[in-house]
Amino acid sequence: MPSKSISIFHTSDIHGHFLSQDYAQKTTSESGASRLSQFLKATRHPGDIYMDTGDVLQGNALAYYLAKHPSTPHPFSTVFNALKLDYFTLGNHDFNFGLPVLSSFLDPLNAQIINANILRDGTPFYGVPHVIHTCENGVKLGIIGLTTHYIPNWENPAHIAGLEFHDAFSSLTREIQVINDQCDFLIVNYHGGFEGDLETFDITSNTGENQGIKMLQELPEIDLLLTGHQHQTLHQKVGNTWVSQPGMNAASVHVITLDFGEGIKAPTVRMQAIDLADYSEDPDILDLLSDVESHTQSFLDQPIGQFDQAYRIADGFKARLNKHPLVTWINQVQLNATGADVALCGLGNAVTGFNQSVTLRDVLATYVYPNTLVVKAVTGDALLKALEKTARFFALKDGELGVSNAFETPKKEYYNYDMYDPITYTIDVREPVGHRIKDARLNGIPINPDTIYKVAMNNYRASGGGDYPMFKDATLLLDTQQEIVTLLIEAISNGPVVTLDDPKNITILGD
Numbered sequence: 074m075p076s077k078s079i080s081i082f083h084t085s086d087i088h089g090h091f092l093s094q095d096y097a098q099k100t101t102s103e104s105g106a107s108r109l110s111q112f113l114k115a116t117r118h119p120g121d122i123y124m125d126t127g128d129v130l131q132g133n134a135l136a137y138y139l140a141k142h143p144s145t146p147h148p149f150s151t152v153f154n155a156l157k158l159d160y161f162t163l164g165n166h167d168f169n170f171g172l173p174v175l176s177s178f179l180d181p182l183n184a185q186i187i188n189a190n191i192l193r194d195g196t197p198f199y200g201v202p203h204v205i206h207t208c209e210n211g212v213k214l215g216i217i218g219l220t221t222h223y224i225p226n227w228e229n230p231a232h233i234a235g236l237e238f239h240d241a242f243s244s245l246t247r248e249i250q251v252i253n254d255q256c257d258f259l260i261v262n263y264h265g266g267f268e269g270d271l272e273t274f275d276i277t278s279n280t281g282e283n284q285g286i287k288m289l290q291e292l293p294e295i296d297l298l299l300t301g302h303q304h305q306t307l308h309q310k311v312g313n314t315w316v317s318q319p320g321m322n323a324a325s326v327h328v329i330t331l332d333f334g335e336g337i338k339a340p341t342v343r344m345q346a347i348d349l350a351d352y353s354e355d356p357d358i359l360d361l362l363s364d365v366e367s368h369t370q371s372f373l374d375q376p377i378g379q380f381d382q383a384y385r386i387a388d389g390f391k392a393r394l395n396k397h398p399l400v401t402w403i404n405q406v407q408l409n410a411t412g413a414d415v416a417l418c419g420l421g422n423a424v425t426g427f428n429q430s431v432t433l434r435d436v437l438a439t440y441v442y443p444n445t446l447v448v449k450a451v452t453g454d455a456l457l458k459a460l461e462k463t464a465r466f467f468a469l470k471d472g473e474l475g476v477s478n479a480f481e482t483p484k485k486e487y488y489n490y491d492m493y494d495p496i497t498y499t500i501d502v503r504e505p506v507g508h509r510i511k512d513a514r515l516n517g518i519p520i521n522p523d524t525i526y527k528v529a530m531n532n533y534r535a536s537g538g539g540d541y542p543m544f545k546d547a548t549l550l551l552d553t554q555q556e557i558v559t560l561l562i563e564a565i566s567n568g569p570v571v572t573l574d575d576p577k578n579i580t581i582l583g584d
């Protein structure tokens with residue numbers, strides 16, 4: 074008796090999180106494909122399908138270790154095979170360590186790779202453009218796989234030599250014409266997201282990086298659109314089409330259940346987000362990765378470089394009040410990587426700083442976010458507004474400088490206080506919020522409201538995160554797609570002893 078329902082499990086943007094490990098803190102996290110394995114063992118039925126939409130090979134210390142110590146098969150493909158992954162579509166970050174590392178992952182993968190728009194010599198460089206999956210009950214699912222074609226804007230050209238990235242939307246249109254008559258239910262696996270608002274269809278970006286809205290608007294024959302790339306959590310119906318985007322880091326899996334009535338080929342659809350924190354890690358997956366996991370842990374504790382002295386961060390408030398030399402160094406790395414005029418960064422709520430001899434784990438525990446580096450074209454006016462915004466961090470409490478309540482409750486947001494280089498400026502905390510920035514200069518010249526400055530910052534701030542809308546509205550000049558923490562690691566690993574500047578370009582007046 075064939076099953077009347079089929080479940081499709083969807084993950085995306087796992088980013089190396091195959092184990093529940095926080096490598097910076099050496100503690101257990103609540104996400105990971107090891108938990109997904111327990112969930113699948115408990116709930117998967119014969120005939121169910123597991124699909125992943127990419128960004129596997131990059132994003133945490135385990136992934137970094139495996140990229141620097143390549144072996145075949147890549148352990149992540151071994152885990153996906155144990156999880157019985159059925160279909161895989163590539164993500165942009167899967168190219169980050171070059172084609173040999175990518176091949177060590179793709180070649181041993183038992184899953185069918187679906188890829189309609191990354192070609193070499195006119196054919197898919199891996200996989201097939203589409204699949205017709207015939208279910209036990211005879212229903213035919215058409216599945217088309219696509220990856221954001223924006224990759225050449227980010228990727229090191231050597232990593233993608235010889236590859237052609239075709240427009241995802243037009244490749245999809247072509248494939249639908251090929252298979253639409255052959256299938257009962259059309260699924261698109263797209264490592265890309267939405268270029269605007271899913272409710273209103275207001276478009277906020279038309280670079281082509283994300284084309285999900287265009288797909289929904291112009292291709293209503295799509296029954297199920299599985300997306301990723303933006304790390305959003307989306308599980309809803311938009312017009313005729315069900316949409317899924319299951320966040321990142323294997324924190325959750327989406328379950329799309331197709332219910333087939335007797336003799337009916339058009340199923341009713343249900344979609345559910347499962348929080349994997351509710352599942353324990355599967356010992357079988359721990360076994361598969363135990364060797365590389367212990368190697369990664371010792372790799373993280375090896376010195377990668379030397380500083381001229383220890384730069385511990387013992388007091389986070391003082392580190393912000395006096396701009397700790399490590400902040401200046403992070404800004405300098407951002408300036409060196411981009412050629413920008415100005416760089417800014419904050420510090421995580423609780424960070425450790427470095428001993429004189431620095432380990433990878435020290436870097437991960439000091440730059441704690443997976444942010445990437447971007448450059449925006451910011452007017453002097455917007456720059457001054459951003460400085461005023463960040464100057465809200467300080468408050469006078471009984472005549473003493475302290476942290477304003479807005480950065481303490483409802484949650485600690487010390488990381489939303491930015492420090493800038495190489496501009497010089499004064500924050501006069503005695504003045505009301507919005508009127509505190511005095512004498513802001515770049516290279517001795519006052520910041521001109523009408524001048525455009527190239528400003529390097531992390532992608533979170535660039536998207537307006539932390540309530541900095543002036544950065545969201547600024548034009549994007551460069552999206553490196555490189556993690557800032559990786560740039561910091563390279564800046565230490567590639568050089569002699571690192572000596573830090575301590576320019577004291579920010580003056581804070583409080584009494």
Ligand SMILES: [Zn+2]
Nearest residue numbers: 086128166302
């Ligand atoms: Zn991703």
